[in-house]
Amino acid sequence: MKRTYEMAQLRRPPNRLTPAEYDLYQLEGRTWEEKAEFLGGNSTTAISSNNDLRSQALTRDKLIAYSILYLHQFPFPEIKAVGHPARGFPGAAALKSVKEVSAYLETQAEFPLFMKPIAGNAGAGSIWVDGYADGMLLLRNGNTIPVAQYFERWLCLEGIVLQAVAHPHPEIAARFGPRLATARIVVLVTEDGPLVHRAALRIPAGKNMVDNFQHGASGNLLGAIEIDTGIVSNVIGKNKTRLDTIATHPDTGEQIIGFALPDWERAKDMCIRAAPLFPGIKYQSWDIAFTEQGPQTIEVNSGGDVDVLQLASGRGVADATWWKVFREPPPRSLLHRWFARSGPWSQRP
Numbered sequence: 540m541k542r543t544y545e546m547a548q549l550r551r552p553p554n555r556l557t558p559a560e561y562d563l564y565q566l567e568g569r570t571w572e573e574k575a576e577f578l579g580g581n582s583t584t585a586i587s588s589n590n591d592l593r594s595q596a597l598t599r600d601k602l603i604a605y606s607i608l609y610l611h612q613f614p615f616p617e618i619k620a621v622g623h624p625a626r627g628f629p630g631a632a633a634l635k636s637v638k639e640v641s642a643y644l645e646t647q648a649e650f651p652l653f654m655k656p657i658a659g660n661a662g663a664g665s666i667w668v669d670g671y672a673d674g675m676l677l678l679r680n681g682n683t684i685p686v687a688q689y690f691e692r693w694l695c696l697e698g699i700v701l702q703a704v705a706h707p708h709p710e711i712a713a714r715f716g717p718r719l720a721t722a723r724i725v726v727l728v729t730e731d732g733p734l735v736h737r738a739a740l741r742i743p744a745g746k747n748m749v750d751n752f753q754h755g756a757s758g759n760l761l762g763a764i765e766i767d768t769g770i771v772s773n774v775i776g777k778n779k780t781r782l783d784t785i786a787t788h789p790d791t792g793e794q795i796i797g798f799a800l801p802d803w804e805r806a807k808d809m810c811i812r813a814a815p816l817f818p819g820i821k822y823q824s825w826d827i828a829f830t831e832q833g834p835q836t837i838e839v840n841s842g843g844d845v846d847v848l849q850l851a852s853g854r855g856v857a858d859a860t861w862w863k864v865f866r867e868p869p870p871r872s873l874l875h876r877w878f879a880r881s882g883p884w885s886q887r888p
Contacts, residue, residue: 542567545574553857555579563754563782564849576855578845584822584857587842589865591819595841598817601657601700602626604839607816613809615836616702616828619652622690623698626657631701637690640699644671644686651679651704654689658697667704667748680746705830708801714793718743719828721750721837722764722806723847725856726814726823727864733814733823735807736860738764739851740771740800744789752847755782762795763851769803771795775850782850806834817841821864 549556549566556579561567566574578585587595598604608615609629620632622640627633632647634640648671655665666689667679675683690699706712707719724738740762741750752761755777762771774795776785786796800806810825817823817839824843828835845856 545571549574549577549579553578553582553584555581555583555585557581563846564853564855573855576857577849578855578857580844580846582845584861584865585842585845587820587822589821590841594817594819598820598823598839598841599658601655601838602628602698604817605700608813608836611813611816613813613836614833616653616705618700618702619648620701621657621698622701623657626698628700634701637687640690641674641686644676648701649703653702653704654699655702656697657700664692664699665749679748705828705832705835708829708831710801711829714791714795714798715742715744715788716790719750719830719837721826721828722800723843724806724810724825724827725843725848726810726825727860728814728821728823729864733811734860735766735810737848737852737856738766739847740764741847742774742788742795744776752850754846754850760785760788760795761847761851763853764800764803766807769800769806771798771800773851773853801829802834809834809836813839 546558546561549561554575554577556577560579564577566577596603597607602621605615605618605628618628618631620634620643621628622634624635632643634643650668650670652668653665654668656663666676668676669679670677671686674686676686676689677683705719707715707717711720720740720742722738722740725736726733727736741752742760742762743750744760745758747757747759750759751757752759755775758777760774760776763773764770765772774785775782787794806827806829810827813836814823820841822842824840826837826839828837848856
C-alpha cells in the first residue's frame with residue numbers, strides 16, 4: 540500500500556515519475572526525501588521549461604553553437620566540412636549535394652572523421668568513419684553504409700557536420716581505449732552566475748562508435764563524477780537484465796572507480812566561462828571530451844536528459860540548489876492545480 544501511494548504521489552508534478560522509472564532508479568527502500576528529488580523524463584523542469592524557448596535554437600543547431608564558440612575561441616574538434624545545400628562554416632568545405640560529398644571523401648578527406656547531423660540529438664545519426672571506398676562509408680565498428688543512403692537521409696533534413704576525430708588524453712586512452720569518453724556537465728545559471736551542479740562520465744565500450752548509455756542497452760558504461768575533485772566515484776553498466784556496479788573497464792581491465800579525470804578543473808572553468816554566451820538558458824548540459832590537446836566541447840544542450848545524472852550517482856537532481864534556480868510552471872487550470880503537489884518547486888518569487 541505504501542509503495543502504491545508513493546508511486547502515485549511521484550507521478551504528480553513536478554516529479555512525473557512513471558512506475559518504470561521508479562524501478563529503474565531503484566527507489567524502493569529509500570526515504571521519501573530522497574525519492575522526491577528524482578525527476579522523470581516527462582518532468583517539465585527536466586525538459587527545460589525554465590529555459591527561454593527562443594534561446595534554445597542557439598544550442599539545437601550545432602552550427603550556430605559552434606559559431607558562437609568559434610567566435611569566442613573555445614576549443615572543439617575541427618569542422619572539416621559541412622554537408623548542406625546552403626550552409627557552411629569558416630575554413631570548412633561546403634558540400635551541397637551527395638555528389639559533392641562523395642567527391643570530397645574520395646579526394647580530400649583525411650580520415651578518421653566523425654559525422655553527425657546539424658540538429659541531431661541523443662547520438663542519432665552520429666558515426667565514426669575510418670575510410671571511404673566504392674561509395675561506402677567504412678565505420679569504426681566494422682560495418683559499412685552507402686554514402687548516398689546516409690547523406691540523402693540527413694542532408695535533406697538538416698545537414699551534416701564532418702569533424703576531425705579528437706584523440707583522447709593518454710590517461711583516458713589507457714583506461715577506456717582509443718575513443719573519447721565525454722563528461723556531461725550540467726551548469727545552472729543562477730542570479731549570482733553559472734555554477735556546475737552535477738556531472739556524469741559516459742564511457743564507451745565494445746565496438747560502439749559513440750558513448751551514449753541508453754540505460755545500459757548500448758553496452759557502454761556510466762560514471763558519477765565528484766564535482767569538487769573530478770574523481771569517478773561510481774560506475775554502472777548492464778549486467779544481464781539489470782544495472783550493476785562495474786569497477787573495471789571490460790575492454791582494458793583497468794580500474795575506473797577512483798580514477799581522477801585529467802584537466803577536470805579546466806573543463807569546469809570552460810563550461811562556466813562559456814555559459815553566458817547562451818543567454819536565456821538556465822539549464823545547460825555540456826558534453827566535454829578530455830583530449831590530448833585538453834578539454835574540448837563536443838556540444839551544448841538546453842536542458843538534457845536527467846536520467847544519466849540520476850543513474851550515475853544514485854541521487855535525484857532536484858535538490859535544494861536545483862529549486863533555487865527553477866520553478867514548476869504555474870498550473871493551467873484548477874484541475875492541474877489540484878494535481879500538482881506542493882513543495883519548493885511551487886513557490887513563486
